[in-house]
Amino acid sequence: MSAPSGAGKTTLCRNLRQQADFIYAVSCTTRTPRPGEIVGEDYYFLSEEEFQARIEDDEFLEYAEVHGRKYGTLKATVFEHLKKGVDVLLDIDTQGAAAIRSCRDPFILDALVDVFIMPPNIEELRHRLLRRGSDSEEQIAVRLKNAQREMLRWKEYKYTILSGSMEEDIAKFRSVMRAEHYLSRRLSLDLA
Amino acid sequence: MSAPSGAGKTTLCRNLRQQADFIYAVSCTTRTPRPGEIVGEDYYFLSEEEFQARIEDDEFLEYAEVHGRKYGTLKATVFEHLKKGVDVLLDIDTQGAAAIRSCRDPFILDALVDVFIMPPNIEELRHRLLRRGSDSEEQIAVRLKNAQREMLRWKEYKYTILSGSMEEDIAKFRSVMRAEHYLSRRLSLDLA
Numbered sequence: 001m002s003a004p005s006g007a008g009k010t011t012l013c014r015n016l017r018q019q020a021d022f023i024y025a026v027s028c029t030t031r032t033p034r035p036g037e038i039v040g041e042d043y044y045f046l047s048e049e050e051f052q053a054r055i056e057d058d059e060f061l062e063y064a065e066v067h068g069r070k071y072g073t074l075k076a077t078v079f080e081h082l083k084k085g086v087d088v089l090l091d092i093d094t095q096g097a098a099a100i101r102s103c104r105d106p107f108i109l110d111a112l113v114d115v116f117i118m119p120p121n122i123e124e125l126r127h128r129l130l131r132r133g134s135d136s137e138e139q140i141a142v143r144l145k146n147a148q149r150e151m152l153r154w155k156e157y158k159y160t161i162l163s164g165s166m167e168e169d170i171a172k173f174r175s176v177m178r179a180e181h182y183l184s185r186r187l188s189l190d191l192a
Numbered sequence: 193m194s195a196p197s198g199a200g201k202t203t204l205c206r207n208l209r210q211q212a213d214f215i216y217a218v219s220c221t222t223r224t225p226r227p228g229e230i231v232g233e234d235y236y237f238l239s240e241e242e243f244q245a246r247i248e249d250d251e252f253l254e255y256a257e258v259h260g261r262k263y264g265t266l267k268a269t270v271f272e273h274l275k276k277g278v279d280v281l282l283d284i285d286t287q288g289a290a291a292i293r294s295c296r297d298p299f300i301l302d303a304l305v306d307v308f309i310m311p312p313n314i315e316e317l318r319h320r321l322l323r324r325g326s327d328s329e330e331q332i333a334v335r336l337k338n339a340q341r342e343m344l345r346w347k348e349y350k351y352t353i354l355s356g357s358m359e360e361d362i363a364k365f366r367s368v369m370r371a372e373h374y375l376s377r378r379l380s381l382d383l384a
Contacts, residue, residue, distance in 0.1 A: 115374075116376070151383055152383060154376060154379075155376050156376075157376055159371070159375060159376060160374060160376045160379055161374050172374060174367075175366075175367040175370035175371045175374075176371045178364065178367035178368075178371070179368045179371030179372070180371070182352060182353050182364060182367075182368060183350065183351060184308070184347050184348075184350060184351060184352045189310070189346065191343055191344060
């Protein structure tokens with residue numbers, strides 16, 4: 001799942017995680033924790049050096065730099081669950097999603113379902129970021145500029161959900177998750 | 193939507209029709225009405241001659257012969273609603289679905305979402321047909337044979353739903369209908 005900063009992605013993911021039918025892939029970041037964030041639940045917080053070492057050991061499924069900080073998903077986190085047949089939810093930016101789309105692992109590509117959450121408009125995004133109160137005016141300006149650039153990439157995703165209320169977004173996202181399970185190409189039936 | 197005889201397709205369609213977000217395409221048939229069926233709601237009942245005349249006038253989107261009776265969907269029924277942006281549900285057999293899949297109308301092909309309802313097993317089908325009580329033993333044998341032949345064609349469909357309870361089948365089918373609306377290729381967004 002990708003969504004521009006402030007589109008409510010974090011809250012959406014938090015709500016989805018409480019529903020037990022998939023696993024949230026906790027990602028790694030070099031940014032500093034925000035108040036209330038829980039280590040190993042929201043993120044694994046790594047130093048620049050630790051992150052760099054894992055890049056060199058080819059441990060990331062994808063990683064990207066956003067707002068000057070590194071973010072990445074470890075292969076181990078994703079494979080562990082997919083191999084058990086459990087869906088894995090990634091909260092990922094457009095760069096990260098593009099990296100996964102261009103990976104060559106047929107196992108990953110087959111499991112991939114990319115969903116873009118499109119926020120109502122830039123004004124609404126600005127309000128949400130202001131309400132959150134964790135960014136300076138300068139940081140908000142950078143986030144909005146990045147958000148606008150990200151919003152142009154919705155067509156790269158198989159699905160695009162126009163964000164409404166949190167309840168609507170959850171219902172829409174879950175419909176996509178369910179429907180993908182009914183694709184005939186994902187089924188193997190023995191009718192003999 | 194296709195499903196072998198007795199998979200509960202008619203009841204499923206009837207339930208879905210009560211939910212107002214799409215239109216059921218009433219099809220034409222040359223078979224005789226069963227007790228309780230309503231003309232223009234369950235089927236349009238046509239004579240062999242009337243049906244044949246409409247075939248000759250190229251009025252059918254698809255038609256097929258099943259158990260010695262003709263069934264078909266009029267183009268007018270489907271186009272009328274699709275052009276208004278309303279989803280249209282077709283209760284159709286595997287022959288009919290194949291006919292639509294191979295039509296050359298890009299408007300139809302773009303709108304097409306084919307879903308196969310897979311009944312639990314042949315024994316359960318036999319029980320359901322017996323319970324329905326509208327067929328002779330000979331007719332049931334024919335229906336079961338056809339059902340088995342149809343069940344082998346599930347892979348032709350984009351989606352296959354393994355039939356559970358009626359409520360589960362409805363929820364699954366509606367997830368598919370919703371998710372298809374969120375496909376990026378179906379959206380046109382103006383972000384300027």
